[in-house]
Amino acid sequence: MAASYSIGIDLGGTNLRAAAIDKDGKMLAKLSGSTPVASGPGPVVDDMAQSVEKLREQFGRDDLVGIGAGVPGNIDMAKGVIVGWGNMPIFNGYAMREELSKRLGTKVILENDANAAALGEQWMGAGRGVDDLVLLTLGTGVGGGIIIGGRILHGQIGMAGELGHMTISPNGNPCGCGNRGCLEKHASATAVSAMARLLGLGHDLTAQQVYDLAVQGNDRAKEIFKVMGEGLGIALASLVNIFNFPLYLLGGGVVAAWDFFAPAMLAEVERRSYTYRSTLKIAPTRIEAAKLGGDAGLFGAACLPLQDVRT
Amino acid sequence: MAASYSIGIDLGGTNLRAAAIDKDGKMLAKLSGSTPVASGPGPVVDDMAQSVEKLREQFGRDDLVGIGAGVPGNIDMAKGVIVGWGNMPIFNGYAMREELSKRLGTKVILENDANAAALGEQWMGAGRGVDDLVLLTLGTGVGGGIIIGGRILHGQIGMAGELGHMTISPNGNPCGCGNRGCLEKHASATAVSAMARLLGLGHDLTAQQVYDLAVQGNDRAKEIFKVMGEGLGIALASLVNIFNFPLYLLGGGVVAAWDFFAPAMLAEVERRSYTYRSTLKIAPTRIEAAKLGGDAGLFGAACLPLQDVRT
Numbered sequence: 017m018a019a020s021y022s023i024g025i026d027l028g029g030t031n032l033r034a035a036a037i038d039k040d041g042k043m044l045a046k047l048s049g050s051t052p053v054a055s056g057p058g059p060v061v062d063d064m065a066q067s068v069e070k071l072r073e074q075f076g077r078d079d080l081v082g083i084g085a086g087v088p089g090n091i092d093m094a095k096g097v098i099v100g101w102g103n104m105p106i107f108n109g110y111a112m113r114e115e116l117s118k119r120l121g122t123k124v125i126l127e128n129d130a131n132a133a134a135l136g137e138q139w140m141g142a143g144r145g146v147d148d149l150v151l152l153t154l155g156t157g158v159g160g161g162i163i164i165g166g167r168i169l170h171g172q173i174g175m176a177g178e179l180g181h182m183t184i185s186p187n188g189n190p191c192g193c194g195n196r197g198c199l200e201k202h203a204s205a206t207a208v209s210a211m212a213r214l215l216g217l218g219h220d221l222t223a224q225q226v227y228d229l230a231v232q233g234n235d236r237a238k239e240i241f242k243v244m245g246e247g248l249g250i251a252l253a254s255l256v257n258i259f260n261f262p263l264y265l266l267g268g269g270v271v272a273a274w275d276f277f278a279p280a281m282l283a284e285v286e287r288r289s290y291t292y293r294s295t296l297k298i299a300p301t302r303i304e305a306a307k308l309g310g311d312a313g314l315f316g317a318a319c320l321p322l323q324d325v326r327t
Numbered sequence: 328m329a330a331s332y333s334i335g336i337d338l339g340g341t342n343l344r345a346a347a348i349d350k351d352g353k354m355l356a357k358l359s360g361s362t363p364v365a366s367g368p369g370p371v372v373d374d375m376a377q378s379v380e381k382l383r384e385q386f387g388r389d390d391l392v393g394i395g396a397g398v399p400g401n402i403d404m405a406k407g408v409i410v411g412w413g414n415m416p417i418f419n420g421y422a423m424r425e426e427l428s429k430r431l432g433t434k435v436i437l438e439n440d441a442n443a444a445a446l447g448e449q450w451m452g453a454g455r456g457v458d459d460l461v462l463l464t465l466g467t468g469v470g471g472g473i474i475i476g477g478r479i480l481h482g483q484i485g486m487a488g489e490l491g492h493m494t495i496s497p498n499g500n501p502c503g504c505g506n507r508g509c510l511e512k513h514a515s516a517t518a519v520s521a522m523a524r525l526l527g528l529g530h531d532l533t534a535q536q537v538y539d540l541a542v543q544g545n546d547r548a549k550e551i552f553k554v555m556g557e558g559l560g561i562a563l564a565s566l567v568n569i570f571n572f573p574l575y576l577l578g579g580g581v582v583a584a585w586d587f588f589a590p591a592m593l594a595e596v597e598r599r600s601y602t603y604r605s606t607l608k609i610a611p612t613r614i615e616a617a618k619l620g621g622d623a624g625l626f627g628a629a630c631l632p633l634q635d636v637r638t
Contacts, residue, residue, distance in 0.1 A: 090602075092609065100605055148482070162569070164475065171459070171571025172610045175602050178568040183561050183599060185497055193601035195564065250494050253506065257489040258473070258569065260482025288494060290504035291401075291486045294411055298403065299483045 023071050024318030025064055025085040026129060027053060029103075029156070032060070034067040035311070036075050037318035041140040044075060046314070057110045065119040082321025084125045085116065086132030086313045088159075093174030096126045102157075102192065125320040129313050131168045131177055133306075134161025136316030137265055141308040148261045151306060152179055152248070154268035158200035161316075162259075167323070180204070184250040202247035203277075205270050211240040227273045238276055245277035249284020256289045256301055267306030274305055334382050335629030336375055336396040337440060338364060340414075340467070343371070345378040346622070347386050348629035352451040355386060357625065368421045376430040393632025395436045396427065397443030397624045399470075404485030407437045413468075413503065436631040440624050442479045442488055444617075445472025447627030448576055452619040459572045462617060463490055463559070465579035469511035472627075473570075478634070491515070495561040513558035514588075516581050522551040538584045549587055556588035560595020567600045567612055578617030585616055 021038040032049035047070060051063035064085065072080055089101030089108075096113025113126040127135075134151035137143045143151075147166045153159040160179025162169040169176045180200035181193050188197025189207070201207055205223035212221040215236045217229065229237035252264055266274075282303060285292050292301050308315055332349040343360035358381060362374035375396065383391055400412030400419075407424025424437040438446075445462035448454045454462075458477045464470040471490025473480040480487045491511035492504050499508025500518070512518055516534035523532040526547045528540065540548035563575055577585075593614060596603050603612050619626055 090605070099609070100601075160569075164480075169475075169570070172573045172612075173571065173606060175606065176569065176571040178571075178602055181568045181601060182565040184494070186495065186561050194604070195599040195601070250497050254493040254565070255569075257492045258471075258487065258566075259480070260484065260487040260489075262483045288506040290411075290492060290506070291489055293505070294401070295484060295486065298410070301483075 020079045020081050021075055022081045022318045022321045023068055023083045024132075024314045024316070024320075025067065025083070026132070026313035026317055027060070027064075027085065027087045028129075029053065029088060032064060032067065033314060034064070034071060035314040035318060036071040037315060039081070039322050041315065043311070043314075045071060046311075047071070053104065054106075056106045057112070057115070061112065061115050061119060064116055068120055080122070082123055082125065083116075083120065084127060084132070084317035084320035085112070086127050086129035086317040087112065088129045091126055091128055091174045093126070093170055096124075099173075123321070127168065127317060127320060128161075128174065128177070130159025131161040131170075132316030132320070133159070133267060133308075133312035134163050134177070134265075134316065135168055135319050136308055136312040136314065137267065137306050138163045138166065139319045140315050141312060142265050142304055142306050143263055146263045148259070149263040149265060150179070150255055150259060150261060151265045151267055151312075152251075153312075154204055154266060154270040156204060156206055158204050159268075179251065179255070182251050182254065184247050199247060199251045203244045203251075207247075208240055208244060208270065211243065212237070215240065223270050223273070227276070230273065230276050241273050241276035242280045244270075245280030246284050248277065249281040250288065252281065252303060253285045253288035253292065256285060256292045260291055260295070262299065262302060264301065264303045265306045266304070267308075267312055271305050331390045331392050332386055333392045333629045333632045334379055334394045335443075335625045335627070335631075336378065336394070337443070337624035337628055338371070338375075338396065338398045339440075340364065340399060343375060343378065344625060345375070345382060346625040346629060347382040348626060350392070350633050352626065354622070354625075356382060357622075358382070364415065365417075367417045368423070368426070372423065372426050372430060375427055379431055391433075393434055393436065394427075394431065395438060395443070395628035395631035396423070397438050397440035397628040398423065399440045402437055402439055402485045404437070404481055407435075410484075434632075438479065438628060438631060439472075439485065439488070441470025442472040442481075443627030443631070444470070444578060444619075444623035445474050445488070445576075445627065446479055446630050447619055447623040447625065448578065448617050449474045449477065450630045451626050452623060453576050453615055453617050454574055457574045459570070460574040460576060461490070461566055461570060461572060462576045462578055462623075463562075465515055465577060465581040467515060467517055469515050470579075490562065490566070493562050493565065495558050510558060510562045514555045514562075518558075519551055519555060519581065522554065523548070526551065534581050534584070538587070541584065541587050552584050552587035553591045555581075556591030557595050559588065560592040561599065563592065563614060564596045564599035564603065567596060567603045571602055571606070571612075573610065573613060575612065575614045576617045577615070578619075578623055582616050
């Protein structure tokens with residue numbers, strides 16, 4: 017018999033994962049769904065509901081505080097509707113919260129996955145004990161989440177935190193969002209692969225393969241991570257100037273290359289942010305790697321219904 | 328006999344101004360100090376205290392809720408100490424709050440002037456009824472203030488909102504803060520003057536004079552405001568992506584040139600921010616001129632001690 021717990025769902029690019037997590041942040045169980053996200057809203061919501069049922073059977077209905085779900089798209093928070101899921105347009109306009117809630121007979125909180133990851137890191141990861149932080153998640157793109165006073169900053173309809181689309185170079189690489197020089201076009205796994213191609217390292221190298229080359233001492237591969245670090249540094253310097261928060265975290269797969277991009281990144285922040293430099297001795301700004309890896313979103317999603325309990 | 332009121336002080340670049348403002352936001356009286364700010368901390372605090380005394384005599388000690396003061400420097404909020412006042416280093420490290428408080432025998436709230444202006448606009452200006460907004464003040468430099476839930480965002484020690492030092496062009500104009508391409512080096516009165524010089528319009532033209540030339544149809548002068556608008560647009564697009572707030576305001580003297588810079592600014596925001604475009608029909612983002620002019624800081628400073636009263 018578990019103490020009161022909640023269920024977090026993380027809808028990724030391929031399939032879903034779900035976890036039961038108790039109110040102290042202990043993960044009780046984790047499972048993966050079986051339906052490809054590309055199957056579309058109906059089958060995916062079936063899969064979500066089944067995953068929740070499995071966990072509910074195991075840990076009890078009475079102790080379940082609530083359900084949170086992170087999805088990789090923009091959400092109209094008031095309506096619980098997905099308004100923009102870049103590479104899965106089949107979900108656009110889908111009232112996922114209501115559907116899931118109806119299917120499960122209980123309240124569901126829907127959240128953007130990058131926001132959920134930021135909350136997860138704040139709750140049980142690298143941000144424990146810190147009320148105000150920013151998380152950048154470096155993956156295929158760059159996701160962002162802003163935590164203020166221990167809560168996700170949503171903005172008007174829930175689209176705050178689109179930090180991957182900050183402009184770091186006004187005439188930089190074109191982005192599908194319509195902008196040029198978005199952070200994510202210069203500092204994501206996709207950007208690393210594209211630079212490898214531009215430098216003649218290979219046509220279809222993954223960021224992991226470029227990282228392996230850097231480890232082997234390849235100068236071009238190292239240069240790629242340096243350029244990525246500079247891009248991150250430009251964005252982080254602005255974020256430090258904007259928020260003056262104590263903590264900025266970097267998560268996502270590409271963070272494995274920390275040793276290759278972090279020096280350039282930190283040098284850039286130090287050079288570009290007077291706020292960073294002038295507070296070094298009074299109240300230093302920490303820029304660090306996140307700790308929960310791929311589980312950050314699960315912790316964050318599970319944290320949402322618990323927030324009223326744990327305060 | 329006034330209803331309960333507070334006193335706001337705005338310490339400008341040359342001298343101070345002070346105003347008694349009642350809890351409904353009605354300005355009861357406004358006066359200017361006589362001491363140049365360049366005289367340094369001692370004489371300036373004397374001047375501040377005398378101004379407060381004059382207003383206190385006129386409107387009564389019993390009804391005075393409190394005193395707020397905006398200063399054009401970075402403040403360590405916890406200590407009430409000025410930690411960085413760019414062109415007045417004589418104030419750096421000065422414990423203004425304690426000094427003023429001792430002199431007046433009452434509690435004083437110290438605040439950065441751009442933050443105070445943002446709060447003033449939110450209280451009685453262009454942001455009335457809006458809980459979340461950003462104000463950019465375009466003057467000699469570019470100041471910034473962020474209001475979340477009707478309160479100033481301070482960050483760790485009170486240095487949040489340094490929006491004039493967001494990077495809009497990584498290799499742009501050098502800035503005294505150590506960065507390159509800061510917004511304020513591309514979109515302030517100083518930047519307008521510098522561009523006029525670069526374009527051969529004149530060596531010492533003020534932004535006002537460049538504006539007059541634009542009004543007379545001078546193409547180079549118009550181009551300057553277009554470039555300024557583009558710079559503002561780059562920064563605003565990032566701010567819209569970061570905050571998804573309903574309102575972004577522009578204040579300060581250079582806003583008089585709105586008709587010349589706003590079209591380029593808004594076009595840039597529209598092109599660069601997917602958030603701006605995709606919320607147009609759901610929850611549009613307003614980008615507008617501030618309304619209180621030079622009094623925004625006075626209203627904001629006076630609002631600080633009233634915040635507990637008016638909530």
